[in-house]
Amino acid sequence: MPERVPSDGTRMRGHVFGLDLLRAIAIAMVLVSHASFFFLPLTHDLQAFEAWWMLGHFGVELFFVLSGFLIGGILADQAQAGALDVRRFWLRRWLRTLPNYYLFLLINVLIERWVSGTWPSAAAYLVFAQNLAWPVPMFYVESWSLAIEEIFYFVAPLLILAVTRVPFLRAVRPTALVLSGIALFTLVRIAYVAHYQPDWDEGIRKVALLRLDAIAYGVVAVLWFRSARPSLRTASRIALLGTLGLAFCIAAYLLLPRDQSFFARTFLFNLISISFAAFLPFAALWQRSGWPGLLDLATRKLALWSYALYVCQLALLRVLVSGFGWKGDSFAGCSMQALAFVAMAIALAALIYRVYERPLLRWRDVVAPKAAGNTA
Numbered sequence: 001m002p003e004r005v006p007s008d009g010t011r012m013r014g015h016v017f018g019l020d021l022l023r024a025i026a027i028a029m030v031l032v033s034h035a036s037f038f039f040l041p042l043t044h045d046l047q048a049f050e051a052w053w054m055l056g057h058f059g060v061e062l063f064f065v066l067s068g069f070l071i072g073g074i075l076a077d078q079a080q081a082g083a084l085d086v087r088r089f090w091l092r093r094w095l096r097t098l099p100n101y102y103l104f105l106l107i108n109v110l111i112e113r114w115v116s117g118t119w120p121s122a123a124a125y126l127v128f129a130q131n132l133a134w135p136v137p138m139f140y141v142e143s144w145s146l147a148i149e150e151i152f153y154f155v156a157p158l159l160i161l162a163v164t165r166v167p168f169l170r171a172v173r174p175t176a177l178v179l180s181g182i183a184l185f186t187l188v189r190i191a192y193v194a195h196y197q198p199d200w201d202e203g204i205r206k207v208a209l210l211r212l213d214a215i216a217y218g219v220v221a222v223l224w225f226r227s228a229r230p231s232l233r234t235a236s237r238i239a240l241l242g243t244l245g246l247a248f249c250i251a252a253y254l255l256l257p258r259d260q261s262f263f264a265r266t267f268l269f270n271l272i273s274i275s276f277a278a279f280l281p282f283a284a285l286w287q288r289s290g291w292p293g294l295l296d297l298a299t300r301k302l303a304l305w306s307y308a309l310y311v312c313q314l315a316l317l318r319v320l321v322s323g324f325g326w327k328g329d330s331f332a333g334c335s336m337q338a339l340a341f342v343a344m345a346i347a348l349a350a351l352i353y354r355v356y357e358r359p360l361l362r363w364r365d366v367v368a369p370k371a372a373g374n375t376a
Contacts, residue, residue, distance in 0.1 A: 017296070018286025020303035022066055022279060027306040029059030031345060034313055035338040041327050042334060054253050057205070058272065060145050061214060063310075065276045067149055068218020069225075069284070071156070076174065076223060079160050086157045088368050093153045095364035097307075100357060101146055104311040108140040111315060115322040133209050135202040142314045144206040151208055152215045175223045178216050185213035186270060193265045200258035200265050217273040221280040235282040242278025249275055301350070308357055309349035316345050 033056025036049055071093075078084040105125050112120045120139045124130045128147040130137060136144040163169045163177060189210050198204050205211065230238070249272045258264040289296045302309075320326040320341060328334035 015300065016284055016287055017289045017299070018283030019066065019070070020300050021286070021289075022062060022283050023306050024299045024302040026059045026062040026066065027302060027309050029055040029062070030310060031313055031342060033059065034317055035342050037317060037321070038326070038328060038338040038341065039334045041329065042331065050254060054250065061272045062276045063145065064148070064214040065218035065221065065273055065280065067152070068215040069222045069280045070218075071153065072219030073222040073226070075157060075160060076226065079164070084157060084160060086161065089157050090154070091368040092364060092370065095360060095368065097146070097150065099360050100307055100311050100352070101143065103356070104315055105140060105143070107315050111318050111323070112139060115318065131206050131208050133207060136206050142311065148208045148211050149215065152212055175220055178219050178223065182213045182216050182220070185210070186266070189269070190266050193262060198265070204265050205269070211269070214269065214273050217277040218280065221277040225281045225284055230281050232282070232285050235285050238278050239282040242275045245271060245275035245278065302346075305346070305349040305353050308352040309345060312348050312352060313345040316348060317341065
């Protein structure tokens with residue numbers, strides 16, 4: 001049995017193993033999905049890769065609800081204490097996320113120049129507008145999810161300040177306000193699908209203004225967790241419901257014609273987010289793993305390196321495939337390349353964290369000290 005955090009309303013301090021585990025699972029899903037690209041030379045049947053690509057798609061959705069849970073908790077704590085410092089919040093978030101983002105924007109520009117001989121248009125990426133209300137270009141395509149998160153980080157504290165300044169909104173429960181926002185974005189997505197008939201992936205999943213609700217489900221989860229103070233048994237039952245919901249989502253993903261299905265292009269996104277959010281209370285109560293030391297360490301390290309690993313893996317893939325011509329002609333050869341890619345990506349992420357990301361995080365704590373109870 002996992003060792004749990006007391007559900008007495010106190011703030012979570014330090015790293016919680018259950019949340020680290022979900023973060024490690026999410027990045028592993030994305031990495032395995034990208035490793036499947038090495039097997040493309042063996043077949044022209046792209047349908048054979050649907051299950052593998054689903055891992056990457058679902059892994060990003062899990063990252064979204066995790067972000068909402070963790071950042072929503074920080075904002076809720078500060079707003080409840082009447083100590084929300086928007087500028088410090090933004091500074092801490094930006095010093096956490098922007099250095100890696102801009103580093104790999106530059107690296108991808110150089111890779112594009114190397115492999116294609118042309119300079120890509122990268123101006124929109126500087127202000128996270130590459131997929132604001134339109135499909136993201138293939139250049140630095142993995143940045144689509146980072147743009148959604150940055151927009152959320154910018155807008156969320158401003159909305160909290162606005163709510164606190166409107167008398168009749170102050171009387172409304174925060175959860176109800178967030179659910180209203182989710183409903184609004186769902187209606188926008190429904191109207192957009194009905195009018196434009198976009199495809200599922202490029203036309204909806206990766207468009208920022210159609211997906212901000214994905215993070216909001218994590219906010220709902222943390223607000224409920226703080227107010228309900230669930231027992232481990234209750235959280236386990238909710239996680240079981242999340243498992244059933246996720247099973248339905250997997251079936252819908254694999255069986256429905258996503259580019260034509262109205263349900264897949266609208267409510268499937270909601271259901272995926274709800275299903276993953278259902279795991280968060282149980283994960284938040286799982287303080288220490290009780291697992292063997294090496295397995296515990298590997299999980300925590302993978303979670304720690306997850307952001308660096310997310311931004312570096314497709315850049316590495318482009319270098320190996322387009323730059324050095326990695327293209328296997330047998331199952332064994334493709335398997336060796338895929339395994340080498342996974343090992344190299346993890347090693348590169350660990351290096352980036354050690355020599356670049358960690359020193360910047362230490363400097364962040366000097367120039368923008370965390371507020372009481374703030375763990376991010």
